[in-house]
Amino acid sequence: MTVALDLAPATEAEVADILADCHARRTPLRILGGGTRVENRVPGETLTLSRLSGVVTYSPGEMTLIARPGTPLPEIEQMLEAEGQALAFEPPDMRGILGRNGTPTLGGTVAANASGPRRLLAGACRDHLLGVRFVDGRGRVLKNGGRVMKNVTGLDLSKLLAGSHGTLAVLTEVVLKTLPLLPARTTLAFPDVTEATALRIFTTALSTPYEVSGAAHVGGAAYLRIEGLDSQLAYRRDRLLALLAEHRPEVMDDAPWQAIRDAAHFAGTDPLWRILCKPTEAPGLCDGLRAMGGDCSLDWGGGLIWYRGPGNPRDLAAHATLVRRGGVSGPAFPPLAPAVARLQDGLRRSFDPAGILNPGLMDG
Structure with a gap:
C-alpha cells in the first residue's frame, strides 16, 4: 500500500521521503519555489518548497549566509541590508515580465543561477555559492562544499546545481558568500x-x-x-x-x-527571449533580430540580449532561451551540442536515474 505524501514538505527528511517514493513509483515531479523564474509546464505532481524556509545561520563578520530554499528573497535582502551587506550578484525579479504574483525564493534564485547587471564585476550567483545540501532523485540526502571558502575542496557540485533548474536535485540548504553593500x-x-x-x-x-x-x-x-x-x-x-x-x-x-x-521595459505578453552571446556579436545579432520585427536591449556589456517579438532567435543565435512564451510552442531551452547533450544525460542518470525531477524542462 502506498502512503500519500504531503508535497509541501517542511523538512529535509520529508523531501527525501517524497523523492524516494516518487523514484520507486517513477512518478514525475514539478519542482516549485516561488514560481517566479520560469514557465514550468512539465508534467507531474507539484513539489513546492515554500514551507522549507528560514535562515539557518547568518554571520555578518564572516560574510556567510546559510538558508533554506523556500526563504523569500526579499527577506534575505532586507536582512543583509540591515547589516550593510548584499548579495553581490544582484538577482533579478522576473515577476513583471512573467506576470506572476508569487514571491521569489533563495532556492529558485540559486537553481536558476539568476544574476543581474553586476555580474560584470562580481560574477554570477554560482560564483558566490560556497556549499549546498540537497536530495537527489533517489531520495538520498547529500551535501557538498563548506561554510567558508577555504573549506570548499574537491568536486564542487554546488556550481553544477546552480543553473540546473531543479533537474538534478532538490536543494534543501544553500551557503552563500555575502559582500559589503556599496554605499x-x-x-x-x-x-x-x-x-x-x-x-x-x-x-x-x-x-x-x-x-x-x-x-x-x-x-x-x-x-x-x-x-x-x-x-x-x-x-x-x-x-x-x-x-x-x-x-x-x-x-x-x-x-x-x-x-x-528586471527587464521591466519588456513587460507584457509578447514572446520574450534571453540570448547569451559574445559581446562583439551583439550589434549584428540585434540588427538581425530587429529585422524579424521585434525590439532588443543589451546587458552585461553586450553579453546578454533581451529580445521581444516574433520569429525564432535560434535561427541567429545558439543560446536563446524562451523566457515568456506568448503563444510560442516548442522547448524553452536551446538545443545542446551533441557532446554537451551526452554529458548532460550522463549527469541526469547519475543524479536522477528515474527521470522524475522536472522532466523535459531543460531539453532543447
Whole structure:
C-alpha cells in the first residue's frame, strides 16, 4: 500500500521521503519555489518548497549566509541590508515580465543561477555559492562544499546545481558568500546611441581599472554604472568622463538599474527571449533580430540580449532561451551540442536515474 505524501514538505527528511517514493513509483515531479523564474509546464505532481524556509545561520563578520530554499528573497535582502551587506550578484525579479504574483525564493534564485547587471564585476550567483545540501532523485540526502571558502575542496557540485533548474536535485540548504553593500553609485548615460556605439563605449570602459558594475543599452541609450566609496567614485567618474568625452556622457544619480535588472521595459505578453552571446556579436545579432520585427536591449556589456517579438532567435543565435512564451510552442531551452547533450544525460542518470525531477524542462 502506498502512503500519500504531503508535497509541501517542511523538512529535509520529508523531501527525501517524497523523492524516494516518487523514484520507486517513477512518478514525475514539478519542482516549485516561488514560481517566479520560469514557465514550468512539465508534467507531474507539484513539489513546492515554500514551507522549507528560514535562515539557518547568518554571520555578518564572516560574510556567510546559510538558508533554506523556500526563504523569500526579499527577506534575505532586507536582512543583509540591515547589516550593510548584499548579495553581490544582484538577482533579478522576473515577476513583471512573467506576470506572476508569487514571491521569489533563495532556492529558485540559486537553481536558476539568476544574476543581474553586476555580474560584470562580481560574477554570477554560482560564483558566490560556497556549499549546498540537497536530495537527489533517489531520495538520498547529500551535501557538498563548506561554510567558508577555504573549506570548499574537491568536486564542487554546488556550481553544477546552480543553473540546473531543479533537474538534478532538490536543494534543501544553500551557503552563500555575502559582500559589503556599496554605499554610493552613479551612472554615465549616453543618449541616442546604436548598439555598435554602445559596444565601443562598453569595451573602452570595461578595459579600464575603474570597476564598472553595469553596462547596458536600453531604449536607444547606453548606461555605465560605477559603485563604491564617495572618494573613489568621484575619481573613477571623472576619469571615465574624460576617456569617453567624444560620446557626450551625462551623469545620472538615479538611473533605471532596477528596471534594467528586471527587464521591466519588456513587460507584457509578447514572446520574450534571453540570448547569451559574445559581446562583439551583439550589434549584428540585434540588427538581425530587429529585422524579424521585434525590439532588443543589451546587458552585461553586450553579453546578454533581451529580445521581444516574433520569429525564432535560434535561427541567429545558439543560446536563446524562451523566457515568456506568448503563444510560442516548442522547448524553452536551446538545443545542446551533441557532446554537451551526452554529458548532460550522463549527469541526469547519475543524479536522477528515474527521470522524475522536472522532466523535459531543460531539453532543447
